[in-house]
Amino acid sequence: MEQLTPMMKQYLEQKDQYPDCILFFRLGDFYEMFFEDAVLAAKELEIALTGRDCGLEERAPMCGVPYHAAENYISKLIDKGYKVAICEQVEDPSAAKGIVKREVIKVITPGTVIDPSMLKEKENNYIMAALFHEEGIGISYADISTGDLRVTEFTGKNVFSNFLNEAVKINPREIIINQDSYEDLAVEREIRAVCSQTYITKFDSWAYKIDYGVKTLKNHFHLLSLEGLGLQDHSLCTGSAGALLTYLEQTHKKSINHLYKIQYYHTEDYMVLDKTTRKNLELTETMRDRSRKGSLLWVLDKTNTAMGARLLKQWIEEPLTRSRDIQQRLDAVEALKVDLLTREDLKEYLRETYDLERLVGRISYGNANGRDLIWLKSSLSMIPKIKILLNSFSCDALIEINDRMNTHQEVIQCIEDAIVDDPPISLKDGGIIKETYHPEIFNLREAITKGKSWIVNLETEEKQKTGIKSLKIGYNKVFGYYIEVTKSNLGLVPSHYIRKQTLANAERYITPELKEIESKILGAEERITELEYQIFTEVREKVSAHTEMIQKTAKAIAILDVLISFADISDRQNYTKPVINEDHLIHIQNGRHPVVEKMMSESYFIPNDTLLDCKDNRFTILTGPNMAGKSTYMRQVSLIVLMAQIGCFVPADAAVIGIVDRIFTRVGASDDLAQGQSTFMVEMSELANIINAATPKSLILLDEIGRGTSTYDGLSIAWAVVEYISSFEHLGARTLFATHYHELTELEGILEGVKNYCIAVKEKGDDIIFLRKIIRGGADQSYGIQVAKLAGVSEKIVNRAKQILYQLEANDINKRNQGQDIKESEIALTKDEQLDLFHYHTDQIVSELLKIDVLNTTPLEAMNHLHRLLNMAKDCR
Known part of the structure; x- marks a missing residue:
């Protein structure tokens, strides 16, 4: 050192x-x-x-x-x-x-970015603080670019699992955790497994102390107690919020007063969606390439502001579970859908509205420039026009939005009086403040203007006095103003010129008169730049004092924008207003998949009905061939339920939606190589999570349970799952269960509440046509070979598969036990065609043994039989 x-x-x-x-x-x-x-x-x-x-x-x-x-x-x-x-x-x-x-x-840090160039316009950039404590887990998270700050906590059962589900929903860019709670890497590994793009920071444990959190929150919000924040009984999230505010202050090293409000929320007010479900339903991005196109968000996003786009994503991530809140949104969407002309006028004003949340965030933080203030002024100028249009509506949600919006005339006037209409980006070059705003600015600009005219006049005078026509007066930052004379004219230079710089082809001079003019001009420019910056910061501070009110207005505009987006898409796509109930009934008439329908621009989507309740129709067993649309149908039902609970109309002729507290999906198969889990292990892990976390108010979608193991093992597991979930004694949740185990269709009539449905197909010779229609009853076969043919599998393979299938069916032990007489010639295959996997020769030996009449066989005949069977056994090797 x-x-x-x-x-x-x-x-x-x-x-x-x-x-x-x-x-x-x-x-x-x-x-x-x-x-x-x-x-x-x-x-x-x-x-x-x-x-x-x-x-x-x-x-x-x-x-x-x-x-x-x-x-x-x-x-x-x-x-x-x-x-x-x-x-x-x-x-x-x-x-x-x-x-x-x-x-x-x-x-x-990844979670503390505020620069617009580093942020995604339509996504929040959250940072989360998590307090892991022996009593539970408290979390707080904020988007410091918008001023959002929310907290909650988890206690009781499944604490860590519930925390992970919430982390997946929030998807923070950064999580800070208390250093001393978990020394092992298990917690960090679990978090990274569900939030792979999240940066994890271990933060000083003293910042998570409950007492310190209470003190920090009181100081930040200027309160004497936490009762006004609703946190007096929530110590875990208080400790978490104290750590979060401390971390933000340490990283930003400036005031974070624009985090003016802290919201405690109950997780039970929102539908729980785990990582698997969010991925399978493709809510905000597709599974294949993680693109926005092809997701539910892509379908529903007709927003006109960045604030609305972010809020829409948040609503999709956390559907409501309280019927009153859902109904208020639906009523507002209905009112906006009906009034097309007003809706179009509102959209026009919203398009002229910049991102108020992030604008006011930069202003409060001290990062805003002149253009930011002009954008704020023009955006706030739209509010009175929006409020006039909203006066025509009588539904509660739109009235509340209108009441929450302030016209902010004082802010508009302040910016109008001070800031020029087209300010430069830089704050240090001047030209930001109107000259009428401050008398000294007027005088200084006049001095600069006159000074420049003095320079022009001086140049003309010097040319006339000296007779040097090429003489010119220039300026650079190093030497200031100078008189430049080419070397061919040096003999005409007056004696009072003072040489300043020699160039290859010219000499530069100064004069006392030129230095006096320079002093006035540069002094004025330096002073006006300094004064304009000072005035601008004062104006910015005045605007910053209105941060809280502008944020409230911004949030109201975002809500209005999302509701208009819902009304727009509902009108265009012929969606219908769902009926919300607390009776567990889900009854959808001619429902459609919102994403698939939009992607099918040139063909007609086949609608289907759905009936689920917690009585006679709580468990649907769905059979039918692959590619026929079982998975699409199941996802369709869950998306319709989810859309209803975010307050949007749904793609159906009519829909009654009994509120769902959780949606679970087990659709598709994949390995988890990073965790060292096979396809079947992943399937069983996801199934275990569903069984442990579901409630009677949940909606469960299960596709091909048990297919990752042997046929009889898989069937046994699937059968037991049907019994467990359909039983009120164990769960009794509303379930769609797609399977190729046709044996399960026998459970209708045996298990209460179980009903069989299948995908209708039309057979045409060896081919099939998918009708995409869900009908009552069970399918009697899977049409796997026909599907393989449709997929383009070689005709030779398809024909061979038919032979093998015929052989297997003919030798099925169940058929033999039923006494069905199968002629050997019907299943005979040449030796070259046989597959040892199917043990055809072994079956022949068994068949020969069964033909022997032991009671009427002589010793010699028995020896001949044994000799023949031994020879057959040798051929099996």
Whole structure:
């Protein structure tokens, strides 16, 4: 350390304080990185790795990026899951004694990003703090770009499982957990398994102390107690929220007062959807390529603002379970759907509304520029027009939205008076404040304008006095204003000209008169830039004082935007208003899959009915061939239920939806190689989770349970599952159960509440046509070979499969026990065609044994029989 240069010592002192960050160290016009940071950053950013003398024998690895382009490089590092600490000069170099003082002014982490270039416009960027405690788990999460802050906690049974489900729903970019609660890696591994893109940080345990959390929340919200926040009985999330606010203050090193409200929510107010269900239903992205197109969000998103788009995604992620709240949304959608003209006018005003949530967030944080304020002004100018249109509606939700919106005339007027209509992006170059706003700005601009005219006049006068027609007056930042004369005219230069600079083809001079004009111009420019920045920050502070009210208005606009989006899509796609009930009845008439229907632009989607309740129709066994549409139908039912509970109309002729507290899906098969689990193990793990977590109010979708093991094992498991779930003694939940085990259709009439349905098909010779219609009754075969043929499998393979199937069916022990007479010639196959897997020769031996009449066989005949069977057995080897 003693050998290091002063600058490198300063770098390492700052780096020691932020060991988990890549340190951007400001040197002149660059941010430099050294040692391990440089090696890492050079690789991740694909920039040159160089070196710098640091006082040691070897040069220190170094790389750097221009400060004016740093945001792009920081964004790349954040996307890769790194933290970045920004170390700036915090004193004027001209006044510094020795090395310029530097300090870290902010830390940027995946969850604390506020720069628009690093954020996705239509998605929230959440950071979560989780407190793992012996009494349970408390969580708090915030999007500091919008000011959202929510908390909840988990106690009792299945605490960690419930936490993971909530983490999947929130999908935070970053989770901070208390250091001392879980020393082993199991918790971190479980979190990463469900939130693979989340950055996990272990934070100081003292920040999670309940007492510290109480104190932190009181100070932040300026309260004497937590009763006003509704947290007096929720100590776990209080500790979590205290840690979160502390972490945000430590990273941002500025006020986070725009987090003005904390909302405690009960998880039972929202439908529970685990990771598997969210993935299978493709709510916000598709399974195959994780694209937005093809998801439910893609279908429903007709929003006109970024705020509305983010809220729509949130609503899809957490459907409601309280009928009153659902009904209010549905009534609002109905009112907007009916009034097309007003809806179109509202959409026009919403299109003119910028992202108020993030605008006011940047203003409160002190990052907003002049254009941000102009965008805020133009957006708020739409509010009075929106409020006038909303006055025509009488439903509760739209009245409440209207009441929550303020016209913000004071904010609009403040910006209108101070900020020019087209301000520059930079705050340090002037030209932001209207000259009528402040008398000194008017005078200074006049001085600058006159000064420039003085320069033009002086140049004309000097040309006339000296007779040098090529004489010109110029300016640069190093020398200021100067008079330039070409070398061919140097003999005409007056004696009072003072030489300033020699060029290859010219000389530059100054005069006392020119220096006086320069002093007035530059002094005015420097002063006006300083004054405009000062005035702008004052205006920004005035606007920032209205943060809370603007955020309330922004939230109201977002809700209105989503409701209009629901009304729009319902009108276009002929969706119907569902009837919400608490009686467990799900009755859908001519229901359609919202995504598949939209993707089928050139063909007609076949609608189907659904009847589920907790009485005679609580368990549907669905049979039929592959590719016929069983999985589509099951997903369709769950999406219709989910759409109803987010407050949207549904794709059906009519729908009665009994509120569902949880949706579970076991659809499709896949390995989990990362966890070392086979397809069957994954299937059984997911099934176990469903059985343990489901309630009588849940909706369960099960597809091909038991297919990952032997036929009889699989059938036994599937049979037992049907018995368990359909039984009120154990569960009694509403269930759709798709299977190829046709034996299960025998359970209708044996188990109460079990009903058989199948996918209708039409046979045409050896081919089948899928009718996509769900009908009562069970299928008697799976048509697997016909499906293989439709899929393009070789005709030779298909024909061979038919032979083998005929052979297996003919030799089925059940058929033999029923006394069916099978002629050997009907199943005879040549020796070359036989597959040892099916033990055809062994079956022949058994058949021969069964033909022997033991009681009427002589010893010689018995020896002949035995000899013949021994020869047959040798052929089996």
